[in-house]
Each structure stands twice: as structure tokens, then as C-alpha cells.
Amino acid sequence: MHLHPIETVEDLYNYLYVAIQLEHATIPPYLTALYSIHPGTNLDAYNLIRVVAVEEMLHLTLAANMLNAVGGNPDLTGEGFVPIYPAYLPDGETDFKVGLEKFSMSAIDTFLNIERPAVVDSRNIKRSGLLKISRKNISILPSFKSSAGEELHFHSIGEFYNAIAEGLKKLTKELGEETVFCGDHSRQITAEYYYSGGGEIITVNDLDSALAAIRLISEQGEGYEGGIFDYEGELSHYYRFQQIKLGKYYHKDDKPGHPSGEDLSIDWDAVYPIQSNARMEEYPKDSELYDGAYEFNKFYKKFLKELTVALNGKPEMLLPAVGAMFRIKEMSYQLMRNPFPGKEGITGAPTFQVDSI
Amino acid sequence: MDMNNEQLDEFLEMSTVLTAFSAYKLKGTGQLEAYFNTVVEIVGKATMDELLNAYRKVKKAANNDETVLNKQLRFQILSNDKLGPITRNIIKMWFIGSWYQLPNAWRENYGEAEKDSTFVISTNAYIEGLLWPTIDSHPPGAKAPGYGTWASKPQISEL
Numbered sequence: 001m002h003l004h005p006i007e008t009v010e011d012l013y014n015y016l017y018v019a020i021q022l023e024h025a026t027i028p029p030y031l032t033a034l035y036s037i038h039p040g041t042n043l044d045a046y047n048l049i050r051v052v053a054v055e056e057m058l059h060l061t062l063a064a065n066m067l068n069a070v071g072g073n074p075d076l077t078g079e080g081f082v083p084i085y086p087a088y089l090p091d092g093e094t095d096f097k098v099g100l101e102k103f104s105m106s107a108i109d110t111f112l113n114i115e116r117p118a119v120v121d122s123r124n125i126k127r128s129g130l131l132k133i134s135r136k137n138i139s140i141l142p143s144f145k146s147s148a149g150e151e152l153h154f155h156s157i158g159e160f161y162n163a164i165a166e167g168l169k170k171l172t173k174e175l176g177e178e179t180v181f182c183g184d185h186s187r188q189i190t191a192e193y194y195y196s197g198g199g200e201i202i203t204v205n206d207l208d209s210a211l212a213a214i215r216l217i218s219e220q221g222e223g224y225e226g227g228i229f230d231y232e233g234e235l236s237h238y239y240r241f242q243q244i245k246l247g248k249y250y251h252k253d254d255k256p257g258h259p260s261g262e263d264l265s266i267d268w269d270a271v272y273p274i275q276s277n278a279r280m281e282e283y284p285k286d287s288e289l290y291d292g293a294y295e296f297n298k299f300y301k302k303f304l305k306e307l308t309v310a311l312n313g314k315p316e317m318l319l320p321a322v323g324a325m326f327r328i329k330e331m332s333y334q335l336m337r338n339p340f341p342g343k344e345g346i347t348g349a350p351t352f353q354v355d356s357i
Numbered sequence: 358m359d360m361n362n363e364q365l366d367e368f369l370e371m372s373t374v375l376t377a378f379s380a381y382k383l384k385g386t387g388q389l390e391a392y393f394n395t396v397v398e399i400v401g402k403a404t405m406d407e408l409l410n411a412y413r414k415v416k417k418a419a420n421n422d423e424t425v426l427n428k429q430l431r432f433q434i435l436s437n438d439k440l441g442p443i444t445r446n447i448i449k450m451w452f453i454g455s456w457y458q459l460p461n462a463w464r465e466n467y468g469e470a471e472k473d474s475t476f477v478i479s480t481n482a483y484i485e486g487l488l489w490p491t492i493d494s495h496p497p498g499a500k501a502p503g504y505g506t507w508a509s510k511p512q513i514s515e516l
Contacts, residue, residue, distance in 0.1 A: 291380065291381070320509065322504070323509070334384075337385050338381055338385060
């Protein structure tokens with residue numbers, strides 16, 4: 001899939017589909033690290049990762065609200081919606097691997113990459129945050145084809161959201177706000193249907209609310225204007241994870257990179273020794289682990305289907321669907337506590353292969 | 358504690374028969390070692406050996422016939438004055454996450470162990486009790502269900 005500059009509402013649908021896909025793609029890596037922590041240990045890190053994962057779910061919902069607002073249909077069930085891990089995301093001129101791994105320093109480094117504030121080096125970059133470079137790996141963020149047919153790449157996730165904001169402004173100007181924001185308002189996930197999940201849900205019905213949703217997504221991740229907090233005064237994801245790396249909490253007036261608060265108590269060993277980027281087909285076919293992974297994938301596929309139903313005009317179905325998240329945790333623990341047959345000292349893990357079911 | 362892997366596997370296997378949960382599900386609770394150790398700590402290694410020997414005999418007699426296995430388990434182990442109460446305690450541990458003090462008659466006949474009192478094995482053992490999945494519920498106070506799931510009917514799987 002290539003993205004084009006946003007010229008039409010159809011282009012906008014493609015971008016917002018990718019936005020939903022992108023927000024979702026961060027959730028399996030966060031959940032894998034989260035559930036690999038022995039219950040009752042590493043409480044500081046556990047809570048930090050959990051809150052970020054919940055906020056990613058908010059971002060996904062916000063992206064879906066945007067797509068519904070412009071008359072699109074969110075779909076979390078298509079083939080390829082869930083990436084095959086390890087997958088890649090852009091970080092400036094290179095890309096980095098996003099995998100399913102246990103709670104470890106390397107996982108935290110990946111998480112920092114995912115949430116890294118965009119630092120745009122204007123010398124090498126095209127207008128609107130696009131780079132003319134060749135990337136070896138297939139990124140979760142599709143490449144971009146300019147109107148002249150030139151293949152370009154987004155510099156970062158932040159630049160991708162900027163492109164959506166610019167597209168929304170352009171289309172609103174050309175077609176009028178009412179034409180662009182023609183979606184049925186009853187399809188919006190409103191606060192009534194969204195229970196305490198990582199901040200306030202924004203219902204999108206015009207340009208301002210759409211831009212506010214984009215702002216919330218970007219700033220919860222990366223911070224606001226280079227600071228460590230977002231505009232609501234909450235520590236952004238990048239700096240939350242950095243606390244785990246540096247082993248210290250941030251205080252209110254701290255400078256980026258220099259937290260001065262309390263120490264975090266981290267025990268890197270109180271973690272299930274799970275297989276990284278586990279694949280169902282690597283588990284012996286006659287093993288209970290294989291069955292467990294299969295059941296997990298079946299359940300996750302059903303979960304994405306239920307979310308899709310909720311996001312397509314049945315917002316009252318969202319809470320029952322999200323209730324299922326608790327089964328996902330249970331099933332993850334079971335996989336992670338069972339040895340990987342034939343691999344000494346390694347346990348199983350969920351594989352998130354919904355396309356294989 | 359020095360843990361004999363072979364014994365642990367036998368204990369797991371016996372537990373699958375006692376609870377009707379698969380080895381995968383039992384290992385999935387993360388409590389296998391803790392329960393094994395609790396039994397050994399309270400009744401001693403010799404009695405654990407005796408219990409597992411009895412299970413091995415029952416299994417041999419059953420020769421892969423599940424009906425015979427269940428019947429023999431009741432005759433030879435659950436009805437045994439010494440091994441029965443311990444075995445029932447193992448079932449309770451898996452389901453509730455607590456050790457229950459052995460009956461007085463048992464304590465009079467086989468000796469009172471210092472640690473034989475009623476206690477919760479660990480904070481996680483309570484959470485991982487098989488009781489909760491059995492009734493499709495959650496351990497109150499320890500594991501939140503999804504918001505609003507209390508309005509859905511429990512989905513109880515067939516064993």
C-alpha cells in the first residue's frame with residue numbers, strides 16, 4: 001500500500017485506516033512486555049506500561065472517531081491489519097524493529113523509539129516531513145507516493161499525523177466543513193461508552209475537534225513543544241518509559257533526560273523468560289502450547305471483530321468488547337507460564353497471528 | 358527447596374485428574390511449584406512419596422482407562438485415611454489457593470505438623486484459584502473484570 005498526498009476524502013480514509021492500524025500495532029508489544037512481568041512484582045514499571053497501553057487504546061478510538069466523522073468505516077479485521085512481528089517503524093532516516101518481547105531494557109529501548117519526539121533535520125527533509133530514501137524493511141507505516149510518482153517515506157509517526165492534519169485543513173477549505181465532516185454522529189464513541197481509559201475521549205464532528213484529537217494523540221506520545229508533559233500536564237509516553245530506563249521518576253520541573261524524583265524499583269529477573277516474537281507454527285503441533293496460542297489468536301481475532309462492530313454504529317458494544325481484554329491477560333499468563341517444548345528455560349507467549357486463524 | 362522434577366511432573370499429572378483441568382491450565386496458574394512445596398513442607402517428603410507411589414499404582418492398574426482411573430483414585434487414595442485428607446487439601450489448594458488445616462483425626466493419628474494451619478498460600482495463589490474460571494467469575498478485590506461485564510451471563514465451559 002502507498003499513501004498519496006491527501007487530495008480527496010478517499011485519501012483521508014486511507015490515512016485514517018493506517019492511523020488505526022498504527023495505534024493498534026503498538027498494543028501487542030506493550031501487552032507482551034506487560035504480562036511477562038511476574039504478577040505483584042515491578043509495580044512501578046507495570047503501571048507505567050499499563051497506562052501507556054491503555055492510552056494507545058484511546059488513540060485507536062480517537063482515530064476511529066475521526067474516520068467515522070468523515071464518513072468512513074473503521075475496519076480492524078482486514079488481512080494484514082495486525083502486523084507480523086517483528087515489524088518496522090520509521091525513526092528519521094532509519095527504521096527500527098518493533099517486536100513482541102519480554103520486559104527488558106531492550107524492550108524499553110524499542111518503546112522509547114516508538115514514542116520518540118520527532119526531531120526534524122530540515123537539511124535532509126522534504127516539505128511535509130517526507131524523506132527520499134530507500135528503506136530495506138517493510139514498515140507498518142506505508143511509503144508515500146508523491147503526485148509525481150516519487151516514492152517517499154515519512155520521517156516519523158508525528159509527521160504522518162501532521163499530514164492528516166494538513167489534509168483535513170485542505171479538504172475543509174476546498175469542500176466545506178459540512179461536506180468533509182458528513183459522518184453520522186451516532187457512530188461516535190462518546191464518553192458514555194468509554195470508561196476511564198487513558199484520558200478524555202474526544203467526539204469528532206468538525207475540523208477543530210479532529211485537530212484536537214490529533215493533538216491529544218501526538219502529545220500523549222511525544223510531549224508538548226519539546227517538554228516532558230503534554231498540554232494536559234501529564235507526562236508523555238516517551239518520558240514515562242524513560243523513567244524505567246533511567247530508574248527514576250520525573251518531578252514537575254525536571255528537564256528532559258534528567259529526572260530527579262524517587263527511584264523506581266525494578267527487578268529485571270522477575271519476568272517470564274518468554275520466546276521473543278513467538279510464532280504459532282514454531283510450537284509443536286500436538287502441544288498444549290500450540291492449542292493455547294491458537295485459542296489466543298482465535299479470541300483476539302474475535303475481539304478485533306467485536307471492536308469493529310462497536311466502531312461501526314454500535315458504540316454500546318464497545319464496553320462488552322473491551323471487557324474481553326481481561327481474558328487476553330489470562331490467556332497470556334497461561335502461555336507465558338508453560339515451557340516451550342524443546343527450548344530449555346524458554347516459555348511460550350501469545351503470537352497475535354490473527355490472519356493465520 | 359530441592360525439587361525433584363520427576364515428582365513435580367507426577368504431582369502435576371495427578372492434579373489434572375483431581376481437578377479436571379489440563380496440565381497447560383494448571384501450569385498456567387504459575388502455582389505448581391508452590392503447591393507441591395506446601396504439601397511437602399506440611400506433611401513431609403516421605404508422605405509425599407507415599408502419595409505419589411499410590412497414584413502411580415492406581416495409574417498402572419487403570420491402564421489408560423479413565424473410568425477405572427477415577428474409580429481407583431477414589432478407592433485407593435481419596436478413601437485412604439492417611440492420603441485422602443491430603444489429597445482433598447490438594448484439590449482445595451488448586452481451586453481456592455488456600456491450605457486448610459488437616460482434620461483433627463488425621464492430626465491425632467499422623468502427627469501435628471507445625472505449619473499445618475489454615476492459610477492462603479500467597480497473594481497470587483488466591484488470584485489464580487481454579488474456582489474463578491470454573492464459575493466464570495473473578496477473585497473479588499484482586500482482579501477487576503471488564504467494566505460492565507457483571508451484566509453478562511457467565512460462560513461456563515463444559516469439562
